[in-house]
Amino acid sequence: MRVLMVAAENDRLPKCKVGGVADVIRDIPYALAKHEVEALVVVPDYGQNDLNRTFVGDIAVPFRQHLETATLWEVERGEGVIQYVISHSLFSAHGGSIYCNDDEQRPFATDASKFAFFSAAVSEAIEHGLFQKLDVLHLHDWHAACVAVLKEFSPRFVRLKTLRTIYTVHNLALQGIRPFKHDESSLEAWFPTLSYDGQMLCDHQYPHCFNPMRSAITLCDKVHVVSPNYSSEVLRSSEPDRGFFGGEGLEHDMQIANRYGKLVGILNGCEYPHKQESKGDQTMFLNASEALLFEWMASSPQLSSSHYLAHQRIKQWRDAQEQGPVVTSVGRLTDQKALLLRQEVNTGVLLDELSSIAAKIGGRIIILGSGDTNLEFTFTQVMARNENVLFLNGYGQHLGDMLYELGDLFLMPSSFEPCGISQMLAMRAGQPCLVHKVGGLSDTVVHFESGFVFEGEDLGKQQSALISTFTSTLAMYDEDNEKYNQIRECARTQRFEWHNVAKDYINLLYSTT
Structure with missing residues (x-):
């Protein structure tokens, strides 16, 4: 044929x-x-x-x-x-x-x-x-x-x-x-x-x-x-x-x-190479992020606020290494991926709420992506309000690969996802994913077995479910490391050949x- x-x-x-x-x-x-x-x-x-x-x-x-x-x-x-x-x-x-x-x-x-x-x-x-x-x-x-x-x-x-x-x-x-x-x-x-x-x-x-x-x-x-x-x-x-x-x-x-x-x-x-990448550390990632930030800055005659704030955050994090979980997100910034994260709550937007939850146990949130200019601005504002958030407004394959290896929880609350590849790449690296029960995310992540899944009949219920699931997931990471590592290992062994x-x-x- x-x-x-x-x-x-x-x-x-x-x-x-x-x-x-x-x-x-x-x-x-x-x-x-x-x-x-x-x-x-x-x-x-x-x-x-x-x-x-x-x-x-x-x-x-x-x-x-x-x-x-x-x-x-x-x-x-x-x-x-x-x-x-x-x-x-x-x-x-x-x-x-x-x-x-x-x-x-x-x-x-x-x-x-x-x-x-x-x-x-x-x-x-x-x-x-x-x-x-x-x-x-x-x-x-x-x-x-x-x-x-x-x-x-x-x-x-x-x-x-x-x-x-x-x-x-x-x-x-x-x-x-x-x-x-x-x-x-x-x-x-x-x-x-x-x-x-x-x-x-x-x-x-x-x-x-x-x-x-x-x-x-x-x-x-x-x-x-x-x-x-x-x-x-x-x-x-x-x-x-x-x-x-x-x-x-x-x-x-x-x-x-x-x-x-x-x-x-x-x-x-998804491709599964015989030799997996070794898990990098935050210092290596911060150094690589700074180098790429300089490239992004040099490509424009005007310095964007997102790049400036990100560089300040990198310098700040170098001086105060946290031991809590690293929550990561990699992908295009569109309403498909981030509609829930930009919903307004009392503290700002829902991403602010998640950062506050993570901060209670020393957790950090790192987002790599670009796309919709309004979303880029919203995420830049969230970074300015929260010292535990780093938003890298651009994309670099090397940084994405490092984040899959570095993170403890991959955040993918897409409003729709025909298939999705990012969750497979994160799981391949042994990073459990927190996903919305839609499309291919539902077909690849099993709640409390290979990751964490939330759902809801409307936007309000989806927001509440995301916050609740995020809270319980980080509580498990902090209080029941054995169970969390079982889910991490289950994610690593999933195969979508x-x-x-x-x-x-x-x-x-x-x-x-």
């Missing part, structure tokens, strides 16, 4: 990662290869200079009433996997950035055009035999969804129509919605001769708009979400005011997919029987 994976990110290649999808695209092809599935992976070429390119062919792509030329390059081959990139000025026009942040008046406009062209280039490359002898086409997130649209509605793509097509949803909250017409970034502007069924492709809330994610869910042979529990959550309507995030407007389409046996939930995996995930891909997604 020969599978082509189409995605926007791939951490196998340099400077080609923003989120967790890049980890999946990096790892799953090699796991599939061990089951005698040859995997091909193609992503846009964002202008990386350090790729070892081998020319495969030029691709003539009709787009926006012009005939554009893209180029397919092979950049790596081995272990049963072939890595490709497609180059064109649309992909590399933004200084190597994978995604662009368009204003609220025209959301996704730049990226939607870029990935529509990428989808068209992939479709043309398939049609002209540049990817030979394919059996399965595996599309990831809205960025690759236009391949399914062209397969269904363009009569030009004969070879493409023969392929079994799988669609994986990594982030249901981002759907890439654009107008059908009357905009340079619209379906009819990209493909002016395409005859399509608007009822199948339109957004439910904005019927004059094209929804790439809904289109792929409707048109593909199988729809894959990245954990079993999440596959039931997406069948329900989101209720953000109550703190529940489910189908995000696509629950009806997910219900239809489920009814016809198209919807499959398969948990993502890509080898088993690959078998499920083959049996539940790729097989026609």
Whole structure:
């Protein structure tokens, strides 16, 4: 069997990662290869200079009433996997950035055009035999969804129509919605001769708009979400005011997919190297944090308050080493991850309350991440109010790896989490996690066995449950070290192997029987 994976990110290649999808695209092809599935992976070429390119062919792509030329390059081959990139000025026009942040008046406009062209280039490359002898086409997130649209509605793509097509949803909250017409970034502007069924492709809330994610869910042979529990959550309507995030407007389409046996939930995996990293100490971490802070400071002519306060906190902590628990958090700062932490309480926000609880036993909270500017400011204010909080407003892979090894409790109170990788990495390092019972967090952490889990029917109950569970967890750490270490060891021994995930891909997604 020969599978082509189409995605926007791939951490196998340099400077080609923003989120967790890049980890999946990096790892799953090699796991599939061990089951005698040859995997091909193609992503846009964002202008990386350090790729070892081998020319495969030029691709003539009709787009926006012009005939554009893209180029397919092979950049790596081995272990049963072939890595490709497609180059064109649309992909590399933004200084190597994978995604662009368009204003609220025209959301996704730049990226939607870029990935529509990428989808068209992939479709043309398939049609002209540049990817030979394919059996399965595996599309990831809205960025690759236009391949399914062209397969269904363009009569030009004969070879493409023969392929079994799988669609994986990594982030249901981002759907890439654009107008059908009357905009340079619209379906009819990209493909002016395409005859399509608007009822199948339109957004439910904005019927004059094209929804790439809904289109792929409707048109593909199988729809894959990245954990079993999440596959039931997406069948329900989101209720953000109550703190529940489910189908995000696509629950009806997910219900239809489920009814016809198209919807499959398969948990993502994690790599387990034979040699684990040695547990570092706080001094090493503080030194590494200071060095990275200096890099962040030097990258801007203005000194941010978050960097200044973080540097002061590092100097303060060096002079007063605490012996209490280290609570850690690593990830993008979005409402998905931090909605609960920013809820207002008497002492400020909920994160203030958690820091006060930790301070009673000498505990410290270290947060590494960036994202929403309002959340960054909120976390900076929390750091200013609490001497036991360090907020590092940025990201560095090395610092994240150190925190997984260093921490005593990993905090991941996501309001929704299709799968999650951070909890797996923390558990792998022997750091128990405190998680919200949603999505893949529910599938990976068992309360009082391999970690700590809270839940609640609405935002208020979730807040109370988080505070209560955090309090009891730190009390166990402080008063029953033997029990806590049993949970720590259980977390360390959990395995979510890509080898088993690959078998499920083959049996539940790729097989026609």
